Amino acid sequence: MATTALAPNTISQPPSGAQRTANTAFLAVCTICAWLCLALVALIVGRITWTAIPAIRQHGLGFLVGRHWDPNQGLYGILPEIWGTLFSSVLAVIIGGAFGIAAAIFLSEGFLALGVFAILRMFKLEHHPFWASVPDRVEDLLRNLIELLAAIPSVVYGLWGIFVVIPLMRPAATWLHGNLGWVPFFGTPLSGPGMLPASLVLSIMILPTVTALSRDALVAVPSKLRMAAYGMGATRWEAILAVILPTASRGVFGAVVLAFGRALGETMALAMLVGNSGRISVSLFSPANTLAALLANNFPEANRKDVGVLMYAALVLLAITLIVNVIGSLIVQRASGELEAMR
Amino acid sequence: MATSDTALTDSGGLPPSDEFNPFAGVDFQGLEKSLRRPRTLLDLFLSGVVLVMTGLALIPLFSVVWMLLVRGGRKLTWAALTQAPPAPLEPGGGFGNAIIGTALMVGLAGLLSVPAGILTATFLAESRNDSRLAQVVRFAAKVLTGFPSILAGVFAYGAVVLLTGGFSALAGGVALSILMLPTIILTAEDAIRMVPAKMREAAIGMGATHTQTVWMVLLPTALPGILTGVMLAVARAAGETAPLLFTALFSNYWLTSGGRLDFMQPTASLAVLIYNFASMPFENQMELAWAAALVLVLLVLALNLVGQAVSRRQHQQA
Secondary structure (H helix, E strand, O other), rough: HHHHHHHHHHHHHOHHHHHHHHHHHHHHHHHHHHHHHHHHHHHHHHHHHHHHHHHHHHHHHHHOOOOOOOOHHOOOOOOHHHHHHHHHHHHHHHHHHHHHHHHHHHOOOHHHEEEEHHHHHHOOOOOOOOHHHHHHHHHHHHHHHHHHHOOOOOOHHHHHHHHHHHHHHHHHHHHHHHHHOHHHHHHOOOOOOOOHHHHHHHHHHHHHHHHHHHHHHHHHHHHHHHHHHHHHHOOHHHHHHHHHHHHHHHHHEEEEEEEEHHHHOOOHHHHHHOOOOOOOOOOOOOEEHHHHHHHHHHHOOOOOOHHHHHHHHHHHHHHHHHHHHHHHHHHHHHHHHHHHOOO | HHHHHHHHHHHHHOOOOOOOOOOOOOHHHHHHHOOOOHHHHHHHHHHHHHHHHHHHHHHHHHHHHHOOOOOOOOOHHHHHHOOOOOOOOOOOOHHHHHHHHHHHHHHHHHHHHHHHHHHHHHHHHOOOOOOOHHHHHHHHHHHHOOOHHHHHHHHHHHHHHHHHHOOOOOHHHHHHHHHHHHHHHHHHHHHHHHHOOHHHHHHOOOOOOHHHHHHHHHHHHHHHHHHHHHHHHHHHHHHOOOOHOOOOOOOOOOOOEOOEEOOOOOOOHHHHHHHHHHHOOOOHHHHHHHHHHHHHHHHHHHHHHHHHHHHHHHHHOO
């Protein structure tokens, strides 16, 4: 008697009307939030475009190929900045990409763990309860250290670049300019800030992106391919170069493209190290300027008219980075899907 | 040699015979690893190259930390942490107002982005059969992670500074929240997806509504992972300079007017202080920049390490 009275009311019951309403409302709120995220992207693009429209009307496409930026004379052109942005990012991707992929291979193929294991075996410690876990831990530690490179704020890299990289680089740069000055890359002396120190610091900042994403791609290569290569008698590097890297190549390429996108939009380290002078030069030691640095330097003191022009420059930067990022994300997404299907 | 021949043919399942030897002409010694062969040497050489390159890649990290400890540690005093920035050529001073400014703006950004981010992540993780909208939103979040931080500042300038008519902590917070959002969405979605399916099924089997499942089972279980994402996002936002340069600007004064906090005036932040002081020709300001950089890096590294530890524990449990 008592149980039948209890059962329908307290132990099990269908959701009450209030719970149903709360459920529907909550799901609606979640969906709205998702839409808001899309709206935010649209709003960012829309707002920047909207503020830039007067300047676009006034300066047109000549803005993109103009070589001088002089607000006093009403001259606005961002070709040097576009050149500087692309040149510094390409340099950074070459340096950071090489080191980043090397680190990714080093981390994904277990070199460090194997090395530590060999040392442990020399001391006959490989089955010891504590020492046996050391190889994995050392590898984890190394991976975390590389991730920490990304955690250091870019303004701190800028500070470090001013006080460490530029003084270190100046003697070498002076020597190169003095002895190999006929090579266009060394055509000007390094007077302080310049393209090479900026690109070098930039490459350090994008390295963790390259390493983390390439490592994901390398680790995702099905182990049967690896085993097949070793089973055929390939050495470790023959397997890496002939089987693993080609299989993961698309993911690695996507990582490099995404890193390129990061480099294009990076601001502070460049604003502090690149010299902020709008000239077009292939010399690695010449000061230059980038779109992001231009924005960072001119926005704080901009008046109404300048704001429109700066928004136009921001729109150009937005377009370049969005295109590169979308392409990179698509490549990475497709590559990981392909590797998944191979399993 | 002969013994190894029979052993190999035996394992191949062929009867040993004198007329037919499938391994005739095979150079067995050539199959052994020899340190004198080019392919082994190349192997060693490339391993060495990769080792050296990885080592070189880590030098900047140690160099930065070393410089911060040496140059920043010297000036890191209680006065530096609690006083307002000095005027040019004035001795002493500190960056207390910048610490408060950074904390306030990051907190404001968190208030804006954490709830929205977690709800979006819930939508992404729970959407049935991965709907079209979920795929698009996830892709947008991924693209936003690579979004140049300065453009977040440009947007906040256009959307807040131009509308309210002045640089403010509010504008800075809005800019930072845009940068925090994608990190929170992506990590929270991962965390919710990592909740074992049996827990979700148990909740639904007991008759819980979708909302009850999310609030009582999924979110509490995924909390460590979500916290990791929030900490990483906070760490990133705290170190951002570019979006604050022309939204919060900078200020040499405390963030109060008439004894009350005021969100609508220019606000100092650690990152912008480092940028401004690094390019000043005054020794005192440069020293303060290094000390502020040390504080900022310690804060960011601590958040990252705690975040990594939390997520590792969660991975071990799963």
